[in-house]
Amino acid sequence: MKLKKSIALMLGTVLVLGLVGCASKKVDDSSDKASSGGSKSSHYPVTIQTYNYKKEPIEVTFDKSPENVVAVYQNSIETMLALGLEDKIKLAAGLDHEVKDEYKEAFSKVNYSDKFTPDKETVIMEKPDLIFSWWSIFDEKRLGEVNYWQDKGINTYMSVNSGATEEKTVDNEITDILNVGKIFDVEDKAKSITDEIKNGIDDVVNKVKDQEKQTTLIVEYMDGKIYTYGAKTLGGDMVSKLGAELLNPKGGDIGEEDLIKLNPDSIFVVYMDRNDKNVAQGEINKILNNKALASLKAVKDKRVNPIALGDMYCSGVRTIDGINTFAQGLYPELKK
Numbered sequence: 114m115k116l117k118k119s120i121a122l123m124l125g126t127v128l129v130l131g132l133v134g135c136a137s138k139k140v141d142d143s144s145d146k147a148s149s150g151g152s153k154s155s156h157y158p159v160t161i162q163t164y165n166y167k168k169e170p171i172e173v174t175f176d177k178s179p180e181n182v183v184a185v186y187q188n189s190i191e192t193m194l195a196l197g198l199e200d201k202i203k204l205a206a207g208l209d210h211e212v213k214d215e216y217k218e219a220f221s222k223v224n225y226s227d228k229f230t231p232d233k234e235t236v237i238m239e240k241p242d243l244i245f246s247w248w249s250i251f252d253e254k255r256l257g258e259v260n261y262w263q264d265k266g267i268n269t270y271m272s273v274n275s276g277a278t279e280e281k282t283v284d285n286e287i288t289d290i291l292n293v294g295k296i297f298d299v300e301d302k303a304k305s306i307t308d309e310i311k312n313g314i315d316d317v318v319n320k321v322k323d324q325e326k327q328t329t330l331i332v333e334y335m336d337g338k339i340y341t342y343g344a345k346t347l348g349g350d351m352v353s354k355l356g357a358e359l360l361n362p363k364g365g366d367i368g369e370e371d372l373i374k375l376n377p378d379s380i381f382v383v384y385m386d387r388n389d390k391n392v393a394q395g396e397i398n399k400i401l402n403n404k405a406l407a408s409l410k411a412v413k414d415k416r417v418n419p420i421a422l423g424d425m426y427c428s429g430v431r432t433i434d435g436i437n438t439f440a441q442g443l444y445p446e447l448k449k
Contacts, residue, residue, distance in 0.1 A: 162276035179243035188429030248276030348425035393419035418442035
């Protein structure tokens with residue numbers, strides 16, 4: 114009798130231990146699922162560093178993926194499209210160029226403003242939960258200061274190279290894309306895009322590493338003056354990566370006489386076409402057809418090249434396009 118009780122007691126103990134083990138396994142399984150990103154709540158909250166209009170770094174926190182985004186300027190819009198987030202864009206504005214061909218179908222679904230920069234009142238009516246734009250656009254006379262939106266509970270993200278920092282680099286463009294990936298919980302897509310950009314840059318750099326060193330200038334005609342992009346601009350960083358020497362590295366305005374003295378091997382003229390395909394040629398003609406500049410080496414060798422602003426200033430997903438344009442202008446043999 115005692116033996117039977119002992120056996121029964123042992124069987125009961127085994128059964129209880131088995132049930133406890135199963136329960137523990139279920140808890141562990143659910144814990145693993147959450148930590149591996151299977152649950153959306155495991156990703157948020159996400160805190161991102163951005164900037165205010167005073168160019169001070171600030172932190173913004175997202176408790177969930179934004180649903181109503183106002184995206185103003187080329188890289189803001191195209192980064193969203195590249196990440197498959199067109200359905201999140203409530204209002205878009207500020208294109209200097211047509212969106213890249215691969216994004217045109219997605220862009221056709223986006224509400225695009227006829228006004229290049231929407232005013233504060235228009236943006237408020239859209240009830241955004243995120244405004245993604247440039248430093249200059251967060252001016253009080255345009256979209257309004259970052260702090261104004263933050264006080265209303267509306268998050269902002271400012272493109273790093275748009276003026277938030279003194280030194281503008283390709284790495285900052287990578288940071289922007291990765292940050293947007295984190296904000297919307299599409300980090301894998303963002304990493305894929307940035308990996309493609311970095312690999313593309315590496316390929317081009319390797320192709321030109323043994324070429325003869327070249328001198329160049331990046332210029333833009335502004336109000337009749339010749340403005341030069343310096344070494345601390347994104348265009349300057351791209352040229353540097355390609356092993357060329359950017360003349361007048363401090364940047365700023367120069368006259369025609371200064372340009373003749375510098376006499377670079379090649380010149381890149383920045384343009385914004387805004388759906389006018391004649392703009393690019395028109396901008397380089399300001400140098401090519403100027404008799405006062407006929408002695409320039411770049412003019413004689415026909416090495417005056419147009420470059421889209423969107424490819425070398427807050428370039429976003431166009432970064433590799435900018436690098437390729439510079440590479441082919443610096444080293445014409447790459448075109449062969």
